[in-house]
Amino acid sequence: MDKLCIIGVGLIGGCLALAQRQAGFRGEIVGCDRDGSALEEALALGIIDRAEVEPARAVAGADTVVVAVPVGAMEAVFAAIAPHLDPGAVITDVGSTKASVVTAARSVWSSLPPGFVPAHPIAGTEKSGVGAAFPTLFRGRKVILTPLPETSPAALERVRTLWRDTGAEVVVMPVAHHDEVLAATSHLPHLLAFTLVDTLARMDDSWEIFRYAAGGFRDFTRIASSDPVMWHDICFANREAILGVLTRLEEDLDTLRAAIDRGDGEYVKAVFQRAKRARDHFSTIFIEQP
């Protein structure tokens, strides 16, 4: 890899650029963003070597292009870069949903380039923008690649190496499985956090409620500070899977509510015990991060 082009110089694009530099990448990192101030900030912070507002200029001569914009903007970016990519270029993305990104790519390229490798780092924060970027975000975290039948083995290896160099553990899975799993573990918790905070904030005594919030409230709602545009896009991009898991949760919440209402302590305790056992078990294996 000699020239890495990152389109969307925000939190994830910025973290990737910093992580690549820290891993010893000596080539050129070109940043492209529709927001000129993001580019200026990235240049000032030394995160990118060159800034381009025009996607066509940014991708020219790049051997690897990473699209790191909100998932709703992927199609427009693919359309803007498609005619200007080098023939052997590898194109990848960091979007939180994968079927929607693949659909966006298929609507731009009548036949998908073999260099196209959909990807998703399962690492982030509630902050956004390049100013919040840091080089160690991906260390010890998972990155999911969802290669397609058209994806060439060489392109898959390039993207695997790109992420492995950041300290991430790379796993491969089918697109649909990715979207089902992430709807449950990431998209649903974000919707719950946003809704909880919104509901409480609209109560008459919200000032009093937030003033006495304890650690549990802070832990549970941190992700409600995440970027609304990004999460709006994710909701609609992974609509079916999100609605499926939301319905399941609604049913379980309704049952719990009914149990509390009729004073069924055994039922309530059984739910909490099962949940505690599951959380304690999985936290030792998966959930706690370095």
Ligand SMILES: NC(=O)C1=CN([C@@H]2O[C@H](COP(=O)(O)OP(=O)(O)OC[C@H]3O[C@@H](n4cnc5c(N)ncnc54)[C@H](O)[C@@H]3O)[C@@H](O)[C@H]2O)C=CC1
């Ligand atoms: N924030 C997080 O924790 C994670 C985010 N993701 C995914 O990464 C992607 C980027 O997210 P963040 O870096 O958090 O967002 P961000 O808001 O920090 O950065 C996105 C950047 O894309 C630029 N942009 C938006 N539309 C554009 C367009 N049409 N052309 C060029 N630039 C455009 C924005 O100006 C911004 O600088 C999203 O697809 C998100 O789903 C993936 C893993 C974690």
Ligand SMILES: O=C(O)C(=O)Cc1ccc(O)cc1
């Ligand atoms: O901040 C957190 O805890 C997150 O969950 C960040 C995050 C947001 C979106 C993703 O697609 C992956 C990770």
